[in-house]
Amino acid sequence: MAAAATTKTGARPARAGRRRRLTAPAWIGAVPFFAYVAVFLLWPTGIVVVDALKNPNGAWAFSNFTELANPQVRGYFIGSFKLCLISSLSGAVLGAILAYAVASGDPDGIIRRLYISVSGVLAQFGGVTLAFAFLALIGPVGVLFHASWYFDFPWGIALIYAYFQIPLMVLVFLPAIDGLKVQWREASENLGASAWQYWRYVGAPLLAPAFFGAMLLLFAVALSAFATIQAWENQIPYVVPQQISTALSSEVGLSNVNEADLLALGMVIMVAIVMTAYALLQRRAARWLR
Amino acid sequence: MAAVTSLGETPLTAPAGRPRGMQAGRRRRLNIFRYTVFTVFGLFFLLPLLALARFSLEGATLGTWSVTAWKQIASYQNQNTGIPPLISAIEITLELAVITCAVMLVLLVPTMVWVRLRVRWLSRTVEFLCLLPLAIPAISLVVGLGEIYNRIQRISLSALMLFWVYVILALPYAYRALAAGLTAIDVTTLSEAARSLGASWFSVLVRVIVPNMRAAILNALILTAGVVLGEFTIAYLLLYTNLQVELYSISRNTPNAGVLFATSLAALLLTGVLLLIMSYAGRPRRGRG
């Protein structure tokens, strides 16, 4: 497997003189990984992309794109976008605050472990369990109180999204805060800065790329949070993944399978843009906070 | 080095050996801030869970208490086989977690080390690919995966085959954890030293680099396990049964509404406790300092 591939590649310079070993280029060592990703990530995505460009007969057609002119479909995309923006922004800010609180404590302590494990759990449970939990809390017979807005768009859903956005933010942003060297804080104090001035001139600018990168990540994840909506059972028609799932199960909505693919494609494009922006931001963050 | 450090970078490092103090006023303000934050967020995270608990203990009429729901989970039996499907679902999911973790490590660690040592220019690409799964909707993935899994199912029908795609899903988390661990150690020098002593690449990896990345690897394992234990969408859409899917179908098939909530809570607690335990497994054995 991978280990075998690396032993094969000895890219050391050939021994002086006679025996010239046939050396493969170094990137061969990375082939197993790329092969795996190609098969299980890129190919499925590729299939969706290609399917979106075909019509039901299997021939190439771009007519599916006219669907995008459909105000309903556009409405779905815009609604999706709005929801994700709100939830990622609030998740990012709140998550950053929590991350700072965790980071400034004992690196080996119970609180840090607890919050990170909890974040590890909650960041994954964007689905059924979460929907039920909020149903229990503020649903029609909710324990806390009955919030009639609990399934309203966008704030009700944003609240539920926050439940996994914040932990995800903590997981993604914590390394950046850890990367803030204590010497910077002390140096700025020594030079006369108050806490506010430190954050304004040093802390925030240094964390900004990582922060916005993390926020973009949250945005992308929000965009793809399907399961939560699934559980709400068509109560909220405004989020694209829901639309896709109903299309797939040929219930209410689009009956044309390729249009389901198109919607999927639309999402993939949105996500690709977000990921590229993220990658650019990461470069800068990595240099400073390494 | 703490075992659990979010997606894995080394924790705040105090200068080796010497405890580093902070000005008293500032420490006080910091602690007030921290405890306020922990309380507020703690409540936010706890309340829905408590609500779940409350609902799971709901009796036949509103306002009463009863443990029927929990008993029903424990004893839920499929008419055909005698084994409670929940147990087998838990088993399968745990096995899946182990397989996924193993494959992920074998795939990622050598690749990342190799890229860092020899093919640096590929590192951005690898990083991008590893982050992509986070952003691609499970739906899109599933539509494309359908074909691939058709072929896989000709070889094996076991739900364990889910590991192929679970490794992909775990990539974003595992990658960051391992990357942080790699940056913290000087891979180049270590491997050159080992090679000069005659080690094969395999030995370098297994005997030199991996032991130095223990904390990061543990992090990666924890996060991967979290992904596997919490995954619902893909398993559901590909018609497999894992823990989450089983819980969901139990909740749809029993008349007692409380079971819905009990199963949700059970899943959360199970995973949480497991992850917390794992975070202690990597505790450094040496003394302080």
Next chain:
Amino acid sequence: MTRTADGAARTAVEVRLEGLSRHYGPVVALDRLDLTLLPGELVVLLGPSGCGKTTTLRLLAGLEDADTGQIFVGGRDITRVPANKRDMGMVFQAYSLFPHMTVRQNVAFGLRLRRIAAAQRDKRAMDMLELVDLSTQADRYPHQLSGGQQQRVALARALAIEPQVLLLDEPLSALDAKVRAQLRDQIRRIQLEVGITTLFVTHDQEEALAIADRVGVMREGSLEQLAPPTEVYSRPATPFVAQFVGLSNRLPGEVRGGQVIVRGCTLPLVDADTPDGQVVALVRPEAVTLASHDAPESGPLVGTVIAVTFLGATSRITVDLGDATILAQLPTADATTLPAGSRVALTMRPDPVLVSAGSELAARAADEEA
């Protein structure tokens, strides 16, 4: 009266630490330390790690609070004053430059906080950069500079705000040996030029001896000796100081009438009042010299050369005297005639010698080796 880089006159201040104590849990980092820095003086705190020297510096900077004690700067009690109001410049061991700012912006940062106008700020920053010979790098980023350059920028940044006191926390420890020596001298030159009261912390005794007005040798939270470098070196106050600063030979001897007899040589004592008795004497290698090339059959200072260490102008030879080993430091010209294995006769110069009751010294020595 001293002058700052741009010619303005300023008065250096006195710094006084009284009874400072600090502990971390059960560990005592500082034990009732008293230390006074005279105006314009450069005091170096020297000692092994954990001795409390960095703690002292951080207490003075205000980055930590003392458990007891007071700090006076220029006669004013600043014990309760927060760090950002103490008007001190500090140079850290590493990593303290802000990576997202250029060199110029880093140096001007303190001035910006004090709301000094941009033009003035810029001029002062450039003046400081000229002082450290880095004006050509003003628009670069820290990661583009070498370690030595970064520390010079850090120094410029610390001085830009015209602080009353300059603090340096092992600023050279993270640098290459050659850069370390150059930078060390440069720091001293600038410090004298600006005339600022300075506290410098290091574990490197060569550094300490080279630049200090006075050296404070610290150990386990206390000052063992505070004196000019020559005195610390040639008249160490305690065995620890003698061991830590420079090399010593530990030889048994006998005190008689205000002098000590060591291996046949009569030597004066640092402390003439030492009572008669058996002691262990600390003799510096450079006090041990060549008596003659023709070694007699035997004698208290006759032996075989085991090793020769070439140090440039001088060489150190290790001689086996049969029942002890002794280090001698000779001009290289002499040492080259003494290859390993040759027999030599040595003698000792009558430099004052520190002695200590035998058992105490042996115990301390055992501690150090551990």
